[in-house]
Amino acid sequence: MFGDDGRAWPAERVDRHHRRTRHLARTDPTGCLLAEDSSGRPLGAVLSTRREGTWGLSLLVVHPDAQGGGLGRTLLDAALEHGKACLRALLCSSGDPAAARLYRRAGFDLHPAMRLRGTVDADGLAPPDGPVAPGSAGAFDLLDSVDRRLRGGAHGPDHRELLRDFRLLVCDDLAGSGYCYVTPDGPDVKVELLAATSRRLASRLLTAALLTVEPGARVRVDDLTAEQQWAVDVGLDAGLRVENGGYVCVRGMRPPAPYIPSGAYL
Structure with a gap:
């Protein structure tokens, strides 16, 4: 795994990422989904959580071979369906135009971030x-x-x-x-x-x-x-x-303030 600066993550950060994934899947399994092809090869994944009245998106990834075919929107829709009872939704997005378009079309307000x-x-x-x-x-x-x-x-x-x-x-x-x-x-x-x-x-x-x-x-x-x-x-x-x-994206709420969100835990 590599950071925004192109440097490989140290081992402890990789371990922390894996434990975070297991934690989210354990505490809210219905909101964490894996997409596979017919041979069982992973093509995409989404990690989302419901925490009381707030839904958060921790991760949405699609393998490069599967991008452009609508898999990202399918995974996001499934995660949003899991959180439909929540009045508020929050996620942190990169500045990628495709990601911004996806979240805006899903009804999120995009707030440019520093x-x-x-x-x-x-x-x-x-x-x-x-x-x-x-x-x-x-x-x-x-x-x-x-x-x-x-x-x-x-x-x-x-x-x-x-x-x-x-x-x-x-x-x-x-x-x-x-x-x-x-x-x-x-x-x-x-x-x-x-x-x-x-x-x-x-x-x-x-x-x-x-x-x-x-x-x-x-x-x-x-x-x-x-x-x-x-x-x-x-x-x-x-x-x-x-x-x-990138962007802090919200639905049904204003960006929390004073607040610095966690990309993983929102």
Whole structure:
């Protein structure tokens, strides 16, 4: 497997991807489908989840040999049928025109997204304006409460899986509540998911996450819609560059804010 920059994924990232796939298929098997040809060769797959009142698309892939024949739309339609009882739907798309066309024709609003890339200049970041603490499974009820407020449905079992692979930061005080999952260490760091009840708390969490990054590590913060200017401001202060980066697609809702979605767990 290869990233957007053409570099092969490290073994731990491949393992995390496989475990994520098994987790989604185990917790919502009806929304996870595999298409095969007559010989049993895989041609495409879709991973989708229902989390309370919100449907999310984690993965939609079609083998190059099968592209252009409508298989992608067939898989998406089947996943959407699985989520038809949900009032809200959310997915993160690449900038590929065919993908954008597919999701728009399925009734999604496409919100152009930005991403942050680079290495952190800690000298440009002011200290967080309040306490941020390491989180644990004991905070899951708090996290689900924030989820329901922002995206209409808790992540539920996804939090336990996220905690296996990412470091959890939590803030909870009179100003509100929020959380952030970030890669624990290594040369490649990603802010996987962030949700907060105010932009102030969201900025505090993102600042705290970036300040824990090892010097020289490559940082990724993806899928920032126009509503997430607070995140752009923090990223610019940290010396990260802003790039165009696909779409956040929603149906029956506005893009959650302040919020940085996870492409896998939405």
